[in-house]
Amino acid sequence: xxxxxxxxxxxxxxxxxxxxxxxxxxxxxxxxxxxxxxxxxxxxxxxxxxxxxxxxxxxxxxxxxxxxxxxxxxxxxxxxxxxxxxxxxxxxxxxxxxxxxxxxxxxxxxxxxxxxxxxxxxxxxxxxxxxxxxxxxxxxxxxxxxxxxxxxxxx
Numbered sequence: 001x002x003x004x005x006x007x008x009x010x011x012x013x014x015x016x017x018x019x020x021x022x023x024x025x026x027x028x029x030x031x032x033x034x035x036x037x038x039x040x041x042x043x044x045x046x047x048x049x050x051x052x053x054x055x056x057x058x059x060x061x062x063x064x065x066x067x068x069x070x071x072x073x074x075x076x077x078x079x080x081x082x083x084x085x086x087x088x089x090x091x092x093x094x095x096x097x098x099x100x101x102x103x104x105x106x107x108x109x110x111x112x113x114x115x116x117x118x119x120x121x122x123x124x125x126x127x128x129x130x131x132x133x134x135x136x137x138x139x140x141x142x143x144x145x146x147x148x149x150x151x152x153x154x155x
Contacts, residue, residue: 077124
């Protein structure tokens with residue numbers, strides 16, 4: 001986001017930007033309100049979303065993972081939501097992919113837990129879809145889908 005602003009200003013070459021050149025800034029500003037709202041929702045409700053997803057996960061064949069590692073699952077899923085919320089504010093889907101997903105994928109594969117995590121994050125995605133307002137939830141779901149795909153098939 002900041003790079004786009006800086007680039008447009010640098011290209012203006014000592015003149016004011018015209019309406020067409022300003023349009024992307026208006027779009028960023030309008031979308032930013034939804035991003036802030038999604039960030040705030042996640043900040044205020046992440047524990048609830050994660051616990052609901054884990055309650056559903058315990059009803060699957062991955063019950064033992066929740067029983068043995070429930071606290072770690074909750075911590076990691078809440079951390080994931082926090083990282084997504086920060087990515088939403090920065091509008092940084094690529095940073096999420098490059099930094100967080102690669103790290104998470106490597107950790108889970110090392111512990112052979114990616115199958116259970118794929119199911120857990122799919123359930124979290126469903127919780128987000130049902131609990132959050134659609135415009136905000138859709139933004140969060142995009143990040144979760146990238147995470148699920150990385151865990152399921154690799155990056």
